Amino acid sequence: xxxxxxxxxxxxxxxxxxxxxxxxxxxxxxxxxxxxxxxxxxxxxxxxxxxxxxxxxxxxxxxxxxxxxxxxxxxxxxxxxxxxxxxxxxxxxxxxxxxxxxxxxxxxxxxxxxxxxxxxxxxxxxxxxxxxxxxxxxxxxxxxxxxxxxxxxxxxxxxxxxxxxxxxxxxxxxxxxxxxxxxxxxxxxxxxxxxxxxxxxxxxxxxxxxxxxxxxxxxxxxxxxxxxxxxxxxxxxxxxxxxxxxxxxxxxxxxxxxxx
Amino acid sequence: xxxxxxxxxxxxxxxxxxxxxxxxxxxxxxxxxxxxxxxxxxxxxxxxxxxxxxxxxxxxxxxxxxxxxxxxxxxxxxxxxxxxxxxxxxxxxxxxxxxxxxxxxxxxxxxxxxxxxxxxxxxxxxxxxxxxxxxxxxxxxxxxxxxxxxxxxxxxxxxxxxxxxxxxxxxxxxxxxxxxxxxxxxxxxxxxxxxxxxxxxxxxxxxxxxxxxxxxxxxxxxxxxxxxxxxxxxxxxxxxxxxxxxxxxxxxxxxxxxxxxxxxxxxxxxxxxxxxxxxxxxx
Ligand SMILES: Nc1ncnc2c1ncn2[C@@H]1O[C@H](COP(=O)(O)OP(=O)(O)O)[C@@H](O)[C@H]1O
Ligand SMILES: [Mg+2]
Numbered sequence: 043x044x045x046x047x048x049x050x051x052x053x054x055x056x057x058x059x060x061x062x063x064x065x066x067x068x069x070x071x072x073x074x075x076x077x078x079x080x081x082x083x084x085x086x087x088x089x090x091x092x093x094x095x096x097x098x099x100x101x102x103x104x105x106x107x108x109x110x111x112x113x114x115x116x117x118x119x120x121x122x123x124x125x126x127x128x129x130x131x132x133x134x135x136x137x138x139x140x141x142x143x144x145x146x147x148x149x150x151x152x153x154x155x156x157x158x159x160x161x162x163x164x165x166x167x168x169x170x171x172x173x174x175x176x177x178x179x180x181x182x183x184x185x186x187x188x189x190x191x192x193x194x195x196x197x198x199x200x201x202x203x204x205x206x207x208x209x210x211x212x213x214x215x216x217x218x219x220x221x222x223x224x225x226x227x228x229x230x231x232x233x234x235x236x237x238x239x240x241x242x243x244x245x246x247x248x249x250x251x252x253x254x255x256x257x258x259x260x261x262x263x264x265x266x267x268x269x270x271x272x273x274x275x276x277x278x279x280x281x282x283x284x285x286x287x288x289x290x291x292x293x294x295x296x297x298x299x300x301x302x
Numbered sequence: 303x304x305x306x307x308x309x310x311x312x313x314x315x316x317x318x319x320x321x322x323x324x325x326x327x328x329x330x331x332x333x334x335x336x337x338x339x340x341x342x343x344x345x346x347x348x349x350x351x352x353x354x355x356x357x358x359x360x361x362x363x364x365x366x367x368x369x370x371x372x373x374x375x376x377x378x379x380x381x382x383x384x385x386x387x388x389x390x391x392x393x394x395x396x397x398x399x400x401x402x403x404x405x406x407x408x409x410x411x412x413x414x415x416x417x418x419x420x421x422x423x424x425x426x427x428x429x430x431x432x433x434x435x436x437x438x439x440x441x442x443x444x445x446x447x448x449x450x451x452x453x454x455x456x457x458x459x460x461x462x463x464x465x466x467x468x469x470x471x472x473x474x475x476x477x478x479x480x481x482x483x484x485x486x487x488x489x490x491x492x493x494x495x496x497x498x499x500x501x502x503x504x505x506x507x508x509x510x511x512x513x514x515x516x517x518x519x520x521x522x523x524x525x526x527x528x529x530x531x532x533x534x535x536x537x538x539x540x541x542x543x544x545x546x547x548x549x550x551x552x553x554x555x556x557x558x559x560x561x562x563x564x565x566x567x568x569x570x571x572x573x574x575x576x577x578x579x580x581x582x583x584x585x
Contacts (some may be wrong), residue, residue: 169410176370176404177424177476178396184427 065261068182072260075180075187085188093154093189093256094196098203100153101146105204108141109133109211116212117220126216127226131234133212134205138235138244139300142205144292147251150197151284155259158189159280162263163273171264186260193256194249201248243299250291255284322381323348323480323512324369329378331361331368338364339375340536346480350528351506351513355520355558360534362516363407366482369514370402371395383479400428403473403481407488409465411457417444417468418453424475443471447501463494467501474505480512481505487519495519499526520559524548532558 079086112133120126162185165171174181209231216222235241259280266276324346331339338361346352356362367373368380371387380387382398390398411420421440425431431439444450447467457465466486473481483502487495503526506513517523524530524544532539532547532555539554540547547555556562573579 168413169406169408170412172367172372173404173406173410173412175372176399176402177427178399179424179427180396 061265064265065257068186068261068264069190069257071180071182072186072190075183076191078183079188079191085184086191089188089192090196093158093192094200097150097153097196097200100149101200101204102207104145104149105142105207106211108145108204109137109208109213110215112136112141112208113212113215113220117216117222126220126222128230128234129212129216129222130227130229130231133216134209134231134235135240137205137208138240140292140296142201142208143244143248143251144288146201146204146248147197147255147288148285150193150200150252151255151259151281151288154193154196155255155280155284156277158193158256158259159263159266159277160273162186162189162260163266163268163276166264166266167268167270167273181264186264189260190256193259194252197252197255198245198248201244201251205244239300243295246299247292247295250295251288254287254291258283258287321347323383324514325379325381326365326368327379327381329368329375329380331364331373331375333364337536339368341378342533342536342538344531344538344541346512346514347529348512349506349510351503351515351526352529352531353515353517353523353527354531354533355517355523356533357558358518361536362518362533363484365533366404366484366514366516369482370399370404400424400476401479403476403478405466405469405473405481405483405486407484409457409462409469411460411465411468411472413457415457416453417449417455417457417460420457420468421472421475424472428476439475440471443475444468446474446505447471448497461494463490463497466490466498470498470501470505474509474511477509478511480514483513483515483517485517486515487517487522495522502526524559534558 113129116129116132117126120129120132162171165185171181171185174184213227217224217227262276262280262283263273266272322345324344326342326344329339329342330337342365344354344365354362354365364373368375369382369387371380374388382402385394385398387395387398411417412423415423418440421443422436425436425439429436441450441453444453447470449464449467449471452460452464452468457468460468470481470483486498486502490498499522502513502515505511515523515527524547527544529541530544530547531541534554540550540552542550547559550556550559
């Protein structure tokens with residue numbers, strides 16, 4: 043019985059490794075297609091629109107409300123110690139280092155990642171990918187590469203906008219509504235937030251998340267079983283795997299960056 | 303088990319079978335350890351219309367995928383225009399594929415592009431023609447399938463028959479040497495079937511193509527074919543001219559050609575005894 047379990051575990055590990063290997067080869071071939079976009083920039087522009095621009099609304103709305111909640115909660119805690127002047131840096135640091143990149147990646151997986159998986163999976167199910175192959179056009183270069191690059195470029199930009207609007211939200215609540223001193227709010231923030239330590243590390247995080255989430259999304263679509271259920275399962279997997287990957291990577295990156 | 307003289311496919315095929323554009327030699331293929339193709343030999347003569355018929359699920363689409371090397375056989379050779387396509391590099395394969403058109407079962411038009419852009423797609427990908435010449439080419443191909451007036455429609459606005467005709471125009475956009483048709487008549491009304499039949503024969507003869515049709519619609523297909531193959535159970539059952547097939551002694555062929563529901567291809571999926579099944583007390 044133990045042997046059975048071990049065997050099941052073993053085959054799970056082997057299957058996962060094989061799938062990871064396939065996904066890596068897939069990524070390598072798609073990366074090879076990045077040069078094509080120098081000649082055909084419209085391929086990238088189309089995808090930047092549908093992956094990036096169309097995610098903007100949800101990112102901005104979520105950013106604003108997260109910022110407002112942060113402002114409110116931090117104020118309630120800090121005011122008891124009379125330290126509400128440090129609300130600015132507290133909010134900014136948690137956004138730039140953690141919440142901005144992580145929440146943006148989770149929202150992005152739900153909004154753009156799932157759409158990418160479904161689109162590519164449906165293209166596969168309706169034989170559009172096979173048609174490309176038979177036309178001597180490599181779908182990895184023509185279909186996957188632009189989507190991958192668009193995701194990688196969009197994520198840090200979206201995360202930056204998320205953090206910016208969230209800081210604005212906390213300003214509205216803390217300064218305009220609760221009466222925190224405006225000068226202290228901004229100047230403390232400026233003094234405490236370090237460009238390299240905080241902002242750059244946050245950007246690195248969101249670049250990593252951008253690569254991983256988009257990679258998962260396009261691979262799941264490409265690898266989907268070409269049926270209705272297959273595509274729907276793949277879409278679910280994209281969201282679940284992306285969330286796990288983002289949270290796990292966030293812990294690892296945080297430990298590396300700030301854990302000295 | 304390669305024979306010594308088969309090591310270089312270019313030499314053997316050129317001398318043995320120059321009248322065949324596509325040859326499958328003893329091809330075996332399995333999906334997930336299930337045998338789909340179990341030793342097939344097929345010769346597709348140049349310039350003709352050859353039809354591969356067989357019941358659904360016998361691997362007809364699979365055969366086309368093997369000919370285009372979307373899939374690779376477990377053993378055996380697939381020779382296209384004198385080249386063993388499973389032994390060439392990616393660039394050579396892509397060069398060859400530009401000369402192979404394929405019309406997929408559903409049409410498989412790019413849903414986000416208009417009819418015009420669908421047909422223009424292979425030209426824009428593979429040629430450096432100025433847009434004016436591309437337009438000329440596209441309108442010519444659309445005229446050939448009778449849909450020049452539909453160029454601005456989106457695929458979702460087309461009927462099933464129109465979608466296939468657009469797919470056909472796209473398949474011949476690069477002036478290929480051959481076109482493969484996967485179930486071109488399935489699910490079409492009789493008028494559309496007639497139109498597509500005429501088109502296949504007419505394009506084959508006027509453009510000097512070689513056509514391979516995969517289908518289970520016997521009556522339609524034998525009328526326009528020069529050569530028929532009947533496949534079932536992963537093997538070739540019989541092959542020959544339509545007249546030969548009509549008068550074949552094989553029960554398989556008779557069942558299929560005359561559309562009898564029962565025969566060597568059983569009507570019933572394998573099951574245990576009917577009476578026993580009915581009498582069993584539900585548990
Ligand atoms: N991607 C696939 N995965 C698993 N089985 C498949 C796949 N494609 C086809 N098959 C199986 O292979 C057999 C032959 O399929 P196909 O070539 O599409 O048949 P046909 O075109 O003659 O109807 C079918 O039984 C089908 O279930
Ligand atoms: Mg089929």
